[in-house]
């Protein structure tokens with residue numbers, strides 16, 4: 001049995017990613033190796049953030065108790081957790097649960113992408129505005145499957161040129177979904193749409209963080 005530091009667990013709709021709008025159970029793990037300028041979950045990233053220690057069995061029991069079948073494992077950076085492979089294996093054995101992992105693009109997904117019943121990944125590529133672009137592990141792009149998503153959170157419309165450069169260089173939209181999302185409140189989404197129209201980017205979708213429109217953007221547990 002392994003132990004995981006869970007800073008938050010709740011049921012909501014998924015506000016982001018490929019299953020946006022659908023019910024999901026969220027498991028948020030403590031700690032992160034990056035410090036994105038815009039991070040909306042900084043409180044979960046420090047090693048001393050308040051957390052409840054749970055085993056993989058307790059996490060799965062909690063998920064099953066909700067009756068919700070989509071699970072989002074997030075953080076912080078979930079792939080940093082010691083023994084994360086144990087938790088992913090436990091989920092892989094539950095054929096009635098669909099696991100999505102939000103990961104920050106700096107950690108290799110190779111070990112997990114090759115698992116039987118592998119989870120789906122929402123792989124962030126951190127752009128210059130995050131201050132973290134130098135940590136991106138671009139070898140992950142070769143491992144993408146149709147069930148995965150690559151996401152670019154943009155601090156300015158100018159960053160969309162870089163998004164297109166990366167999508168084209170690694171042929172990402174031939175492999176999986178590509179999403180762009182504004183840093184909440186810092187760009188007009190309409191300007192992002194204008195960019196997609198102007199550049200005829202049929203392969204890139206805009207996504208807004210739904211939960212921040214439904215609830216107070218700073219509210220936790222939603």
Ligand SMILES: C[S@@+](CC[C@H](N)C(=O)[O-])C[C@H]1O[C@@H](n2cnc3c(N)ncnc32)[C@H](O)[C@@H]1O
Pocket residue numbers: 032038039040041074075076077078102103104105123124151153181182183184209
């Ligand atoms: C808090 S992170 C946790 C998972 C992982 N560390 C990562 O960065 O992908 C979850 C998602 O929220 C996004 N995010 C964080 N702060 C944001 C903000 N202010 N506006 C829009 N998206 C944000 C991240 O880019 C990431 O896609």
Ligand SMILES: Nc1nc2[nH]cc(C(=O)O)c2c(=O)[nH]1
Pocket residue numbers: 012013014015016017041072074075102211222
């Ligand atoms: N409702 C809701 N959906 C989300 N999708 C990804 C989230 C995250 O923080 O990783 C998130 C979140 O914090 N809340």
Ligand code: SF4
Pocket residue numbers: 032033034035036039040041042045075076077104
């Ligand atoms: S990697 Fe994710 S959790 Fe870590 S600082 Fe960046 S957005 Fe926040």
Ligand SMILES: [Mg+2]
Pocket residue numbers: 040041
């Ligand atoms: Mg969030």
